[in-house]
Every structure is written in C-alpha cells, then in structure tokens.
Amino acid sequence: MDHQNGSLLITINGLRQGYRRRTVFDDLHLTVERGVTGILGPNGAGKTTLLRTLATVTPPQAGTVTVAGHDVGTARGTRAARRRIGFLPQDFRYLPSFTVREFVSYCAWLRGVPRRSLPGPVNDAIEAVGLTEAARLRLRQLSGGMLRRCGIAQAIVGDPDVVLLDEPTAGLDPLQRVEFRALIRRLGTSAAVIISTHLVEDVAAACDRVHVLADGRLRFSGTPDELSAAAAPDAVGDSPMERGYATVLGRSVAA
Amino acid sequence: MTALLIELRRSPLRWWAPGIVALTLLLSFGFEASWQDVWSQASARAQYPVLFVAPVLAAAAAWSASRTRRRGFDAHLHTMYRPRWQAEMAHLCATLIYAAGCYLVGAVTVLVVAASAGPPGLPWPSYLVLGLIATTAVVTVGHLLGLLTPPLISPVLAAVFGYLAIVYTYPYPQWAFWVVSGRPQAEILLPPLAARFVVAVALVLVVLTAAAWSARDLRNRRSRPAALLAVVALVGSLALVDTAGPLRGHREPPTPVCSEGTPRVCVWPDHALRLERLATLAERLPAASLGLLDVPDTFYEEGLRGPAPGITMAAGRPPYELTLQSERSALAMMIHQMIPHSPECPGNPAPDLREVSRARDRLFAWVYSRTVDSTEAFADDQPLQEELDRVLVTPEPEQVAWVESQLAIVDAGGCAA
Numbered sequence: 001m002d003h004q005n006g007s008l009l010i011t012i013n014g015l016r017q018g019y020r021r022r023t024v025f026d027d028l029h030l031t032v033e034r035g036v037t038g039i040l041g042p043n044g045a046g047k048t049t050l051l052r053t054l055a056t057v058t059p060p061q062a063g064t065v066t067v068a069g070h071d072v073g074t075a076r077g078t079r080a081a082r083r084r085i086g087f088l089p090q091d092f093r094y095l096p097s098f099t100v101r102e103f104v105s106y107c108a109w110l111r112g113v114p115r116r117s118l119p120g121p122v123n124d125a126i127e128a129v130g131l132t133e134a135a136r137l138r139l140r141q142l143s144g145g146m147l148r149r150c151g152i153a154q155a156i157v158g159d160p161d162v163v164l165l166d167e168p169t170a171g172l173d174p175l176q177r178v179e180f181r182a183l184i185r186r187l188g189t190s191a192a193v194i195i196s197t198h199l200v201e202d203v204a205a206a207c208d209r210v211h212v213l214a215d216g217r218l219r220f221s222g223t224p225d226e227l228s229a230a231a232a233p234d235a236v237g238d239s240p241m242e243r244g245y246a247t248v249l250g251r252s253v254a255a
Numbered sequence: 256m257t258a259l260l261i262e263l264r265r266s267p268l269r270w271w272a273p274g275i276v277a278l279t280l281l282l283s284f285g286f287e288a289s290w291q292d293v294w295s296q297a298s299a300r301a302q303y304p305v306l307f308v309a310p311v312l313a314a315a316a317a318w319s320a321s322r323t324r325r326r327g328f329d330a331h332l333h334t335m336y337r338p339r340w341q342a343e344m345a346h347l348c349a350t351l352i353y354a355a356g357c358y359l360v361g362a363v364t365v366l367v368v369a370a371s372a373g374p375p376g377l378p379w380p381s382y383l384v385l386g387l388i389a390t391t392a393v394v395t396v397g398h399l400l401g402l403l404t405p406p407l408i409s410p411v412l413a414a415v416f417g418y419l420a421i422v423y424t425y426p427y428p429q430w431a432f433w434v435v436s437g438r439p440q441a442e443i444l445l446p447p448l449a450a451r452f453v454v455a456v457a458l459v460l461v462v463l464t465a466a467a468w469s470a471r472d473l474r475n476r477r478s479r480p481a482a483l484l485a486v487v488a489l490v491g492s493l494a495l496v497d498t499a500g501p502l503r504g505h506r507e508p509p510t511p512v513c514s515e516g517t518p519r520v521c522v523w524p525d526h527a528l529r530l531e532r533l534a535t536l537a538e539r540l541p542a543a544s545l546g547l548l549d550v551p552d553t554f555y556e557e558g559l560r561g562p563a564p565g566i567t568m569a570a571g572r573p574p575y576e577l578t579l580q581s582e583r584s585a586l587a588m589m590i591h592q593m594i595p596h597s598p599e600c601p602g603n604p605a606p607d608l609r610e611v612s613r614a615r616d617r618l619f620a621w622v623y624s625r626t627v628d629s630t631e632a633f634a635d636d637q638p639l640q641e642e643l644d645r646v647l648v649t650p651e652p653e654q655v656a657w658v659e660s661q662l663a664i665v666d667a668g669g670c671a672a
Contacts, residue, residue, distance in 0.1 A: 056334055058334065083336040085334075087330065087334055091327070094328065095265070095323075095326055096326065098261070105257060106257075106258060107335075110332065110342060
C-alpha cells in the first residue's frame with residue numbers, strides 16, 4: 001500500500017477498543033481514503049471512541065490501526081502519526097488567555113510544524129475558518145461558534161494528512177455551516193477528513209463517503225447517494241438520506 | 256522559541272511582575288539601610304527579598320502550571336507530536352524568566368543605590384547567584400506542585416512550601432539557600448553554591464519528567480527511565496549539598512585599614528567608609544573615661560586576627576572585637592574592652608553576681624553616654640538612665656568617686672566575702 005502518495009490514509013484491521021470492562025469495538029475493519037468521510041451513528045455508537053483511537057488519544061486494545069502509514073500501536077509510530085493528524089475533539093478545550101493567532105501557532109508548534117514556515121500556515125488556517133478579523137482576540141472573548149472555528153483552525157493548521165473533526169458543526173450558525181462544508185470539501189482534496197456527526201445534512205452536503213456505526217459495529221459503508229438509496233419505503237426521516245440512515249440502523253418502521 | 260515567546264506573552268506573571276518587583280524593592284529598601292556602604296552587605300541585601308518574594312513567585316508558577324488541568328487542555332496536549340515535556344519546558348522557562356527578571360530588577364536597583372554610596376571594591380556575585388538559585392528552585396517546585404496537586408490549593412501549597420523551605424534550612428549552614436546579611440568576614444564558598452545549582456537543575460528535570468509522566472502514554476517506555484533518572488538526580492544533588500559543607504566560610508583577612516589617631520581603629524577594607532566615624536568615637540574614649548579605664552592602643556574589627564564568630568561559622572575569638580553591624584554596636588564593643596572583669600574565684604565564687612553585672616553595666620553606660628553625649632541609648636532601662644542623668648551633671652571629682660565605687664564592686668565581686 002502506498003500511504004504517502006496514494007489515497008489510502010487510514011487502515012483499521014481487527015480493532016478492539018473499549019473502556020475498562022466495556023467493549024466498544026471488537027474486530028472492526030475500516031479504510032479511509034483521501035477525501036471527506038462522514039461517520040454517522042446514534043449516541044453511544046462509538047463515533048467518538050473511533051476518532052479518539054485515530055487521534056492516538058487511546059491506544060488500540062487489539063488489532064492494528066495505521067494512520068498516514070504509521071502504526072499507532074507503537075510509541076514511534078504514534079509520535080510520527082501525530083505529526084500528520086489534526087484533531088478537533090468533541091469537548092474542545094482551549095487556553096482562554098491566548099489569542100486566536102497564538103493558540104493556532106501554539107498548536108502548530110505542538111504538531112511539529114517547522115518554525116520557519118509557521119506564519120503562513122497559521123494565517124491560512126485562521127483565514128480558512130473566517131477568523132482573520134478576530135485573530136487578535138483572546139479565546140475567552142469568542143462566542144461558541146467562533147471557538148468552534150478556532151478549534152477547526154488548530155486542527156487544520158499545517159495541512160495535516162488526516163483531519164479528525166468530532167461534531168465540528170456544533171455551535172455554528174446555518175451560514176457558518178455552509179461555509180464549513182465548503183472548507184472541508186477543500187481540505188478533502190489533499191487530506192483524509194473524517195467528520196463524526198449526528199447531522200445527516202452535513203454528510204449529504206460535504207462527504208464523499210459515509211460509514212454508519214451502531215453498537216460498535218459498522219452497519220454501512222458507501223457514498224451518501226448509496227445511503228440514500230438504501231432507504232426502505234417505510235423508513236422514518238425527512239430526506240432520503242435520513243431514511244437511508246434509519247434503515248441501516250434497523251429503524252424502518254415509521255413512528 | 257515559538258512556544259516560549261507565546262508563553263512569555265501569556266504568562267500571568269507578565270501582569271503580576273510589577274507588583275512583585277514593588278514588593279522586592281519594599282523589602283530591600285523598607286528597613287534599615289546600613290548595607291548601602293559595604294558591597295558584601297549590599298550584595299546580600301540584593302538576595303534578601305527572596306525569603307518573601309520567591310514564595311509569591313512559586314504561587315504564581317503553581318497557578319500558571321495548573322492551567323492545562325484547570326482548562327482540561329492536558330488531554331489535547333497528549334495527542335500532539337511534541338512530547339509533553341517540551342511544552343512544559345517552554346512554560347517553565349517563561350515563568351523562570353519572569354521570576355529571574357523580578358529578582359534581577361530588585362538586585363540591580365540595590366547595587367545601583369549601593370554604588371552611589373561609593374563603597375570600596377565590587378559587588379559580590381556569589382550572593383546574587385545564591386538568590387537566583389533559590390528563586391529558581393522555589394519557583395520550580397511551585398510549578399511542580401501546580402502540575403501535581405489540585406489547582407485551587409496548589410498556589411497556597413507552593414507559597415507555604417517555598418517560605419518554610421527557606422526559613423527552615425536557613426539555620427543550618429549546610430542546607431541554607433538564603434542569608435540575612437553579608438558580613439565581609441565571611442564569603443560564600445563555591446562547592447556548596449555549585450551543589451545548590453545542581454539541586455535547581457535537578458528540580459527542573461523532575462518537573463519535565465513529571466510532565467512526561469502525566470501524559471500517561473504507557474507506550475512510551477522512555478519516560479520511565481527518564482523519571483528514574485530525574486529522581487536519582489534530585490536525591491544525588493541533595494546528597495551533594497549535604498556533603499559540600501557550610502554555605503559560607505571564613506574569608507582570608509586582608510591587610511586592614513587603620514586610623515591615624517589614638518587609639519587606632521583597624522577595620523576590614525570593605526568597611527573603609529565607616530572608619531572615620533569610628534576613629535572619632537574611639538578618640539573620645541580616653542577623655543570620656545577620665546583616665547579611669549584602660550583604653551587599648553588599637554581596636555580591631557572582628558575577623559582580622561582570627562576567625563570571627565557567627566551563625567554560619569564556628570565561633571571565633573576573641574569575644575570583644577568590633578562588629579560593624581552598626582555604629583552603636585561598634586562603640587559598645589570598644590567600651591566592653593575597657594571594662595575590667597572580676598577576678599575569677601573557682602573555689603570561692605560569689606553567691607550573687609548580679610550586683611557585679613549591674614556595676615559593669617553602669618560603667619559601660621557611663622562611658623557610652625559621655626562619648627556620645629546622650630543617655631538616650633538607655634531609655635529602655637529607666638533606673639539606669641535616671642542614675643546616669645544624675646551622675647553626668649555632677650562635677651568630675653564626684654564622677655571619679657562614683658566610677659571608683661563601681662570598679663570596687665567589680666573588683667571584689669567575683670569572690671565570696
């Protein structure tokens with residue numbers, strides 16, 4: 001497999017993952033290519049656990065996980081992979097006394113972006129999320145939506161190969177969500193962008209592929225159109241994709 | 256450098272530094288100013304505020320260090336390419352730069368003020384380095400407590416620890432990280448100073464490994480030997496301090512500076528600016544004592560003819576050489592050399608030596624008051640001051656008779672009747 005130059009950037013083979021005695025995944029297999037991938041699923045399906053595993057927060061209990069060509073089951077591989085991963089966690093935490101520019105610069109430094117090239121990527125990331133005007137504001141002065149955008153900026157700074165965004169549109173207003181979708185479509189041309197979300201319209205509008213997780217199992221893998229096509233006639237939902245989503249979850253009986 | 260510059264801009268110490276500098280200057284200049292004309296004293300005074308300022312800085316360091324846990328940002332740090340210790344090093348360096356800056360502003364101000372008094376010689380860098388090491392060590396421990404203890408109590412713990420660590424090690428010359436004053440008779444020795452520097456470096460290592468350890472990245476097995484190494488370094492550095500000996504030792508006495516008059520007064524060259532005033536006082540003593548007490552040909556400052564006594568040194572000899580802590584103490588030491596002692600009676604001691612002691616006190620006070628032309632120095636002892644006021648206005652023959660009566664008590668007082 002050519003991870004560096006090819007489109008395959010994430011490979012999961014036989015992943016077992018969980019917390020203490022609770023197993024979230026057992027024998028999960030998944031590949032992710034360059035482009036935008038949506039992870040859909042109800043609460044507790046394991047979306048966040050999957051992203052945390054890919055972000056190297058939680059090492060795999062069993063199986064192999066390869067990110068940008070690096071096995072994250074080893075210390076060396078984990079460190080190398082971290083340089084190529086941008087991660088926006090669901091509960092994004094920040095340092096409120098930092099300005100937007102300082103925070104994004106700091107995160108770029110933490111990710112090992114070379115110092116000489118720092119101002120460029122930092123400015124690009126801030127501009128990409130529409131925070132150029134607010135770059136000098138302290139994070140404590142930002143609204144929830146602006147904070148979320150700052151979180152996205154720190155995840156995409158330095159053009160990582162893999163961008164993991166857990167509920168990235170939470171807190172964004174409708175116009176910002178439209179802009180965000182355009183942003184991740186752009187990112188998807190050069191990186192593997194994985195979005196965990198409840199919102200099927202985000203997936204429909206921005207994703208090249210979609211995986212549906214439920215109870216730690218992969219229920220569906222395909223394109224958004226294929227998910228829409230999987231809809232049962234009596235499935236619940238206001239759009240074809242919502243009905244397809246409900247169908248693969250086995251909730252095909254209308255309320 | 257990127258992270259350090261950001262940390263410098265966002266450190267809470269950036270805003271607290273002016274207040275801390277003000278506290279430093281208050282502690283340096285708010286009390287007695289007898290240090291200003293002697294370089295060793297001025298240099299020691301420059302590190303004096305460390306006792307109070309370093310705990311404040313430690314509290315600030317603890318608060319700053321706890322920010323990642325207060326904000327839940329540590330989980331984010333653990334997913335980054337750079338090891339946690341690198342992020343912590345940038346953070347700690349910024350804190351130490353502010354701490355050192357506050358210290359140095361105070362120290363330089365003290366030295367500039369001292370320089371304006373024109374003391375002979377140069378500042379003593381060893382005292383300045385000692386203060387810097389103590390500040391670094393205490394602030395680093397504060398940072399460590401900020402990493403390891405609950406954020407809301409870590410500043411208090413850091414401040415209390417810093418203060419107690421300085422206060423409780425001070426009486427033990429082997430362990431002291433701070434001095435009250437700097438007499439020229441003593442000097443800081445290089446081995447114990449270097450050992451204290453090693454302790455500060457070891458503490459920095461402990462902070463960095465504690466940060467790496469807090470990442471709980473069990474896949475990174477290198478953090479375990481690093482932590483072990485840091486603990487060994489810290490224990491080793493403390494053992495080094497224990498074996499390096501007392502912080503200060505006796506300074507080799509130089510050729511003294513002596514006055515021309517009679518009696519002569521000889522002092523350390525460091526005290527040259529005080530010689531003229533001391534000589535003036537000494538020259539008054541023969542007349543002040545009406546020739547009834549023996550005045551030595553020369554008064555020597557302590558340490559010129561043998562080791563000087565002191566808290567951090569073995570007791571020296573003789574007991575009544577001049578100490579130049581103040582003009583009053585120097586004059587007192589001169590007069591004490593003039594007051595005769597009672598003959599010792601090992602086989603037949605007097606049952607009550609208090610009257611002898613009082614007679615010696617009266618003689619001392621009489622000479623002292625005549626020398627400075629005032630009894631104010633004895634205002635705390637009302638009966639003594641009243642007696643002095645009565646005696647000093649009597650004609651000289653009556654004063655001679657009074658002095659001889661006191662000398663008789665002293666002369667006879669050591670032995671039982």
